[in-house]
Amino acid sequence: xxxxxxxxxxxxxxxxxxxxxxxxxxxxxxxxxxxxxxxxxxxxxxxxxxxxxxxxxxxxxxxxxxxxxxxxxxxxxxxxxxxxxxxxxxxxxxxxxxxxxxxxxxxxxxxxxxxxxxxxxxxxxxxxxxxxxxxxxxxxxxxxxxxxxxxxxxxxxxxxxxxxxxxxxxxxxxxxxxxxxxxxxxxxxxxxxxxxxxxxxxxxxxxxxxxxxxxxxxxxxxxxxxxxxxxxxxxxxxxxxxxxxxxxxxxxxxxxxxxxxxxxxxxxxxxxxxxxxxxxxxxxxxxxxxxx
Amino acid sequence: xxxxxxxxxxxxxxxxxxxxxxxxxxxxxxxxxxxxxxxxxxxxxxxxxxxxxxxxxxxxxxxxxxxxxxxxxxxxxxxxxxxxxxxxxxxxxxxxxxxxxxxxxxxxxxxxxxxxxxxxxxxxxxxxxxxxxxxxxxxxxxxxxxxxxxxxxxxxxxxxxxxxxxxxxxxxxxxxxxxxxxxxxxxxxxxxxxxxxxxxxxxxxxxxxxxxxxxxxxxxxxxxxxxxxxxxxxxxxxxxxxxxxxxxxxxxxxxxxxxxxxxxxxxxxxxxxxxxxxxxxxxxxxxxxxxxxxxxxxxxxxxxxxxxxxxxxxxxxxxxxxxxxxxxxxxxxxxxxxxxxxxxxxxxxxxxxxxxxxxxxxxxxxxxxxxxxxxxxxxxxxxxxxxxxxxxxxxxxxxxxxxxxxxxxxxxxxxxxxxxxxxxxxxxxxxxxxxxxxxxxxxxxxxxxxxxxxxxxxxxxxxxxxxxxxxxxxxxxxxxxxxxxxxxxxxxxxxxxxxxxxxxxxxxxxxxxxxx
Numbered sequence: 001x002x003x004x005x006x007x008x009x010x011x012x013x014x015x016x017x018x019x020x021x022x023x024x025x026x027x028x029x030x031x032x033x034x035x036x037x038x039x040x041x042x043x044x045x046x047x048x049x050x051x052x053x054x055x056x057x058x059x060x061x062x063x064x065x066x067x068x069x070x071x072x073x074x075x076x077x078x079x080x081x082x083x084x085x086x087x088x089x090x091x092x093x094x095x096x097x098x099x100x101x102x103x104x105x106x107x108x109x110x111x112x113x114x115x116x117x118x119x120x121x122x123x124x125x126x127x128x129x130x131x132x133x134x135x136x137x138x139x140x141x142x143x144x145x146x147x148x149x150x151x152x153x154x155x156x157x158x159x160x161x162x163x164x165x166x167x168x169x170x171x172x173x174x175x176x177x178x179x180x181x182x183x184x185x186x187x188x189x190x191x192x193x194x195x196x197x198x199x200x201x202x203x204x205x206x207x208x209x210x211x212x213x214x215x216x217x218x219x220x221x222x223x224x225x226x227x228x229x230x231x232x233x234x235x236x237x238x239x240x241x242x243x244x245x246x247x248x249x250x251x252x253x254x255x256x257x258x259x260x261x262x263x264x265x266x267x268x269x270x271x272x273x274x275x276x277x278x279x280x281x282x283x284x285x286x287x288x289x290x291x292x
Numbered sequence: 293x294x295x296x297x298x299x300x301x302x303x304x305x306x307x308x309x310x311x312x313x314x315x316x317x318x319x320x321x322x323x324x325x326x327x328x329x330x331x332x333x334x335x336x337x338x339x340x341x342x343x344x345x346x347x348x349x350x351x352x353x354x355x356x357x358x359x360x361x362x363x364x365x366x367x368x369x370x371x372x373x374x375x376x377x378x379x380x381x382x383x384x385x386x387x388x389x390x391x392x393x394x395x396x397x398x399x400x401x402x403x404x405x406x407x408x409x410x411x412x413x414x415x416x417x418x419x420x421x422x423x424x425x426x427x428x429x430x431x432x433x434x435x436x437x438x439x440x441x442x443x444x445x446x447x448x449x450x451x452x453x454x455x456x457x458x459x460x461x462x463x464x465x466x467x468x469x470x471x472x473x474x475x476x477x478x479x480x481x482x483x484x485x486x487x488x489x490x491x492x493x494x495x496x497x498x499x500x501x502x503x504x505x506x507x508x509x510x511x512x513x514x515x516x517x518x519x520x521x522x523x524x525x526x527x528x529x530x531x532x533x534x535x536x537x538x539x540x541x542x543x544x545x546x547x548x549x550x551x552x553x554x555x556x557x558x559x560x561x562x563x564x565x566x567x568x569x570x571x572x573x574x575x576x577x578x579x580x581x582x583x584x585x586x587x588x589x590x591x592x593x594x595x596x597x598x599x600x601x602x603x604x605x606x607x608x609x610x611x612x613x614x615x616x617x618x619x620x621x622x623x624x625x626x627x628x629x630x631x632x633x634x635x636x637x638x639x640x641x642x643x644x645x646x647x648x649x650x651x652x653x654x655x656x657x658x659x660x661x662x663x664x665x666x667x668x669x670x671x672x673x674x675x676x677x678x679x680x681x682x683x684x685x686x687x688x689x690x691x692x693x694x695x696x697x698x699x700x701x702x703x704x705x706x707x708x709x710x711x712x713x714x715x716x717x718x719x720x721x722x723x724x725x726x727x728x729x730x731x732x733x734x735x736x737x738x739x740x741x742x743x744x745x746x747x748x749x750x751x752x753x754x755x756x757x758x759x760x761x762x763x764x765x766x767x768x769x770x771x772x773x774x775x776x777x778x779x780x781x782x783x784x785x786x787x788x789x790x791x792x793x794x795x796x797x798x799x800x801x802x803x804x805x806x807x808x
Contacts, residue, residue, distance in 0.1 A: 048414075048591070048592030049591055061502050085592060085719040085725045086590070086591075086592060087590055087724070087725055087730045087777075088725060088726060088727075088729075089642065089725035089726055089727045089731075089777065091727075095514055130647050132650055132654060134654050135654075135727065135728075136670070177654065178650070178651040178653075178654035179654055179655050179656075179657060180651075180653045180655070180657075180664075180668075180670060180671060181402075181662070181663060181667075182662070182669075183403070183405075183407060183662065184404035184665075185660055186407075187403060188399075188400070188402055188403035188406045188407075190323050190402075190662065190671065199724060230414055230434070231410055231661065232410060232431060232433075233411055233412065233413040233432075233660075234410055234661045235660070235662065235729070236659065
């Protein structure tokens with residue numbers, strides 16, 4: 001039971017859980033994100049030419065326990081965007097395929113109350129289609145290849161409480177646009193290539209697990225290590241400094257039967273940001289575990 | 293079975309990571325410009341036909357002191373002293389300006405246009421503030437360097453530089469003073485120094501004429517503009533290309549020529565180009581009186597139309613009568629079958645775009661925040677001018693011809709846009725969505741098509757071997773507006789024809805300007 005629920009929960013790169021050896025977990029997530037206000041640099045505003053921007057996605061996620069200390073994951077979202085006002089066309093397509101490997105460095109009793117685990121995660125992302133990153137906020141992604149090095153500490157108390165801290169640094173490759181010049185960082189670049197600032201993020205999650213139910217709540221922050229602000233009344237640009245703080249909660253429930261099936265329902269909200277929308281996100285999904 | 297699956301999964305994970313290794317994140321921000329070694333001195337350029345000046349002697353340049361004079365010798369000694377202790381920053385400045393002053397200033401103007409090409413944000417009450425040249429640092433900044441404003445700015449800089457350099461060439465070959473590096477063995481030529489006479493310095497002429505125009509065109513950029521101009525003069529001095537007196541004479545000549553153009557710019561009609569609410573209403577009333585659906589801003593809140601009186605500006609190479617007679621015929625009526633078919637074509641196109649078509653739409657978007665379509669064609673022209681190793685005066689001629697044609701295209705095109713006040717596809721069919729920003733002015737004819745056909749016509753004359761390439765770019769720039777969902781096919785076709793006719797004026801001028 002514990003092993004099964006861990007399998008069902010180990011579905012994100014920043015959680016503190018591994019797939020049990022030989023378990024293959026897969027989920028299908030639907031995400032609905034919307035915002036009507038955004039930060040143009042530090043100025044919070046709305047914009048009658050876009051109204052409310054909605055981004056929806058269906059993401060396939062798979063995780064597999066290679067050994068008891070090593071899990072691998074893959075994710076692939078299909079994304080579509082829409083603006084409620086103005087003439088701009090929404091976009092849709094396969095976004096980035098993400099591959100991750102989680103390796104547990106240690107798992108040790110910590111005090112007499114629970115177990116402490118430490119793990120490192122390597123995450124690689126690459127665009128899965130030739131989508132256009134130059135039409136923000138309606139582009140479906142930033143089209144950069146990325147690699148993250150992540151470190152996670154997870155404390156699991158015997159009585160069901162847990163606390164996870166996870167932090168990552170993400171290196172991002174240059175992005176190639178369809179145009180021969182662009183203006184950012186206060187200067188004109190006569191190139192179709194855009195240098196992407198790297199990104200630092202962390203997430204702190206506290207939660208409770210009891211029986212078939214698991215309820216984590218989290219606070220996460222992303223800080224982009226460079227890039228410029230959206231200029232006054234300009235469109236966003238792919239290499240803008242996109243920062244945010246987000247709070248969220250999630251409910252995961254494993255069905256009594258079939259026991260391999262679980263459902264999840266989550267919600268999060270951006271509470272502060274820079275060059276991003278103040279998004280409210282709803283997520284729901286089904287997950288299923290195979291034992292190979 | 294299990295272990296082979298594990299191995300396969302591991303392999304995928306590792307190879308996925310390897311793909312990402314070795315990302316080089318450096319971007320070269322400007323076109324590489326090798327040190328300019330002009331293919332020809334163009335020693336007769338002092339007699340090439342003027343456009344605005346009465347002739348090369350409109351501003352006299354006094355004879356320089358003799359190369360043997362004490363004053364000049366002191367100037368040479370000063371250069372030797374500077375060269376003996378050049379800093380890395382000074383050397384990098386020399387290297388930068390060695391690429392050619394005309395080409396460098398063209399890059400700088402493109403950067404200024406991109407910096408200032410942002411529309412004012414609406415006020416809370418739904419109205420829009422107007423950029424104020426008397427208060428350029430405020431929000432909204434001045435100017436809003438939209439495509440017509442940019443076309444005009446590029447043209448003023450290019451034509452003024454060209455006229456000033458022709459005058460400089462005239463005086464250079466009156467006085468035949470050598471460069472410091474040519475006179476004094478103790479001075480090293482740190483940028484290519486030719487047999488072109490040094491007095492007055494062409495770098496200082498460019499610096500002086502350009503800085504004065506840019507101060508008027510982009511007053512909020514004054515600090516950077518002034519610094520760049522001073523840097524150009526210093527680079528000429530430090531490199532052994534020009535002595536202090538060469539530079540002083542050049543700067544004075546450049547500023548004198550600039551004053552003529554600043555005065556023209558103050559009276560060319562831009563001042564009234566934004567129009568008044570009564571004039572905007574009259575445009576709509578006139579369309580309705582003809583039984584047509586008038587253009588309505590699709591922005592929220594609705595924004596006044598972009599520079600409705602720009603079509604009344606003074607053109608460079610066309611008389612007001614010629615501007616009027618070269619206009620294309622009226623667009624299809626908004627109630628005609630042809631318009632319905634063209635509207636259906638826009639809708640169908642934008643809903644069935646291939647990735648290649650999207651790439652063309654974005655390559656030529658040149659919308660807000662960019663250097664605009666005229667800037668894009670300057671970008672294209674700069675590479676050909678660089679590769680042809682044109683002298684400064686010949687490079688200035690190329691940019692002047694190109695940008696006069698594009699400014700005249702802006703005047704011609706804007707005149708027609710506001711003559712017909714034709715709605716955009718999105719207005720007639722709100723189900724149409726655009727994949728690029730929707731410009732806030734009437735549709736007919738397409739500005740991109742007009743600019744691009746005028747530019748391709750001029751560039752094909754200057755670089756005939758590349759005529760097919762220019763035609764391809766012209767067609768891509770034009771059709772990109774249909775792919776974007778913002779123009780009907782008629783806008784594009786009539787715009788291209790109109791632009792080509794306007795470009796013909798610049799070609800006919802060039803055929804008899806004495807530079808061939």
